[in-house]
Amino acid sequence: MVMRFFLALLAVLAFSGAARAQLSIEITGAGGQRLPIAIAPFPGEASLPAPIAAIVRADLERSGLFRGVEVPPMVPQPTEASNVDFAEWRSRLADALVLGSVVQRPDGRFEARFRLYDVVKQAPLGGIAYTLTREQARATAHRIADYIYEKLTGEKGVFSTRIAYVVKRGNRYELQIADADGAGEETALASFEPIISPAWAPDGRRLAYVSFENKKPVVYVHSLLDGKRHVAANFKGSNSAPAWSPDGSKLAVALSRDGGSQLFLLNPDGSGVRRLAQSAGIDTEPVFSPDGQYLYFTSDRGGSPQIYRMPAGGGEAQRVTFEGSYNVSPRISRDGRKLAYIARNNGKFQATLLDLTTRQAQILTDSDRDESPSIAPNGRMILLATVVGGRGILSAVSSDGRVKQRLTMSAGDVREPAWGPFLQ
Amino acid sequence: MRAIWTALTFVTLAACSSAPTQEQPPAGVEDRQPSATQPGAQTQPVQRPPVAGVDLTTKKAPARSVLTDPASILSKRSIYYDFDKYDIKDEYKSLVEAHARYLRDNRTAKMLIQGNTDERGSREYNIALGQRRSEGVKRMLMLLGATEAQVEAVSLGEEKPKAAGSNEAAWAQNRRSDMLYGGEY
Structure with a gap:
């Protein structure tokens, strides 16, 4: 029998106060x-x-x-x-x-x-x-x-991975971390102002996110192990949509400091800010390709919001989505072959998976308020936020659209899911 | 098939949120203090109780009341938009002009413009759309005399709706720019 010893490193967060949720x-x-x-x-x-x-x-x-x-x-x-x-x-x-x-x-x-x-x-x-x-x-x-x-x-399992999401209960927002089965949740940040766009660092130990605690969107980087957090981007105007490069050395963000919503690259400590592109319209929601060579992002430069791709160092952008007048929130699978995004079809916002090789697009859900898709590290499932019966819930769907799950909180709205990386 | 997992207890980070308060510096006559004394020199401090003066002759009236008096146009702070629109409608132009005039006449006054959208669509894309609204207000304020240093345009996207509900009446309330002065946010 193979002998292997496993030492789990449990993140211990400093807490005060108490709450309970399922x-x-x-x-x-x-x-x-x-x-x-x-x-x-x-x-x-x-x-x-x-x-x-x-x-x-x-x-x-x-x-x-x-x-x-x-x-x-x-x-x-x-x-x-x-x-x-x-x-x-x-x-x-x-x-x-x-x-x-x-x-x-x-x-x-x-x-x-x-x-x-x-x-x-x-x-x-x-x-x-x-x-x-x-x-x-x-x-x-x-x-x-x-x-x-x-x-x-024959493919890696994701049962040991963790997910991050935001729970809104009354006027209280909590950024929570749980096992992939939803158990064992811990609160990384609690606030009376919104928290959106959590993004896992590739090491699985830090999250970047946008917090409105200063009455405007500011990008923070938060270490889960010790609860320490620092401002990564707080320029004049809005700072949002953080995305980690695959090696964890850079963050792509959307900043309005020079007017409009434009893409920038910076170090996770906030230094070395560099503008990536000059666009007449909105550029936002950047995400790196797994090889770090490209950035996928949302832009309305062509008149309606569509997904584009450009070299990660800046350069000419190519349009990726063509059907419909609203395609946003791109996420790319770890093998670089599939693009999950939200498409608007007849007024319904639905999670969609595009095979970048065959150009086949498949609508994954029958709901109408999907947002913020997140692909499991093995590419098998897509986690997303949606609204059912007026309540914000999370929904998971397999990449073939057949396996479906709902993750609900007994009280409160759940939203902004982000599936963490494989444990290292 | 159905399976339920019961979650473990968790505890939460306590967070506190405090709104900064700003007070007007009290008006008053200047109280001159003797300059630095020579070492070893014997000086007698002049005992003189301070006098807090009020000056009603200058043009600058106390700022707070003009901005909050319901009779003043400056107490109105919100600009509403049509669906998928970002330009300032004619009915709000006199409001923006009044605030531009105030900023021009009060160079120390600062303003935060928060752009907002309705709940439909991507949260991050809505941040960008709200930014387009707040920057439209900032642009008009600056054309009319406000300075870059006085005005910051930001976006709250769909995150801070004024009206709850998923219907056009609520959405119309939430497609909005709010103008806040220093001390109000």
Whole structure:
């Protein structure tokens, strides 16, 4: 068995005051072909604050690619060390099987082990042992789900990643960070003025965002580990739409300091400001291509807001979207092949995915107030904000449009989602 | 299929937001202090209680009342726009002219113009559209005598709606530029 030790670095933020909220996920659409997988409860997991097997199953099911097979109580409970009765698991119609266990070590920490099996081929596919503290139970379950997902689909899982979003409750705005399943949220910033456009640094440890605490839009960079934040852009006029370069060394922003809304490049500490383009119209919402060579952005230079692309150092812009009179908020997948954006169709604002190779565009939702799309780091899901029944909620949809989820807050509006990068 | 995850407890950062207050410097006669004394020299301070004078003869009336008196046009601060429009409609031109005159006559006065949009569309693109509105007001103020140093044009996009609701009546209230003087924001 492969032995690997996992030390989760948990961001500890300084907090005062207390509030409580629930973010719940409802799966509203699933993929057609779902692989049946049995995940037996891990003996010993009851001593952890979170049920490992149940979280792994929930993660895999939420992807839309797996279906959890019910596992009846078994005596003795099987573990990764048990001999596997493949015929029995086959009779339960499981194609894949996960067995594991949790034991407490003399130093008070825990060890979680598991093994993944191909039931059809009656062969082990691998396994890992993790050392963890009680607080790392949930993070460990997400790691196990990522391992299984990658083994069975060939692509990296995103269950260990985090998401950022803004909750508005009354006149209070909170920038929150949660696991990709919406659990374990922490508030990075609370304010009585709006917060928009959170953007993850490629290291996953900092966020850039726009805060209105000075009665105007100002760009901040915020370190999640220690809660320290600094102004990155506060020039005369409006400062907004921050985007990180893939190497984390630059921020592209929209500034009105020279009039209008124009694109600039600066260092994350606020130094080295350089204008990228001169446009007669609005230029905003910049986003780097994954190779750092290009900037995609929204501009109305042609009369209506459309998405354009230009060299990241400045230069001639090419128009990318042509259909319709309102195409905004570009986001590019990590492989650089797909562009998510919001298109207005007959008055409805809808998340759309454009394949940059084939030029095929697909409308991903049937809602009408979509905004702020964010692509998962493995390109499989797109998280976006929308409005249902007058309430702001988050919605996740697979890149083929089939798998759909809703993330709602029991009280308040949720908006401005940003999917964080893979853990480093 | 349906699955619900219950979230963990979380605690929040306490934030405080305070509006800066600005007071007019009190008017008064100048109280001359003796200049620096020689080291070792014996000086007797002149005891004289201060007098706070009020001067009604200069043209500058107390600024606050002119700007807030409901009878004064300067107490009106909002300019409204049609859908997808950014130019100042004729009905608001006398209002902008009055504020330009005030800024011209009060060179220390500063103004923040906040442009706003309705809720439809991209938040960031709406920041840019609100900026187009506030800069239109700034341009007219400067043509009429205000200076660059006096006026800042910013945008709140769709983030600070005056009217709640997703209908044309609310949207019309929210397509707006607001003119705020120093101390008011």
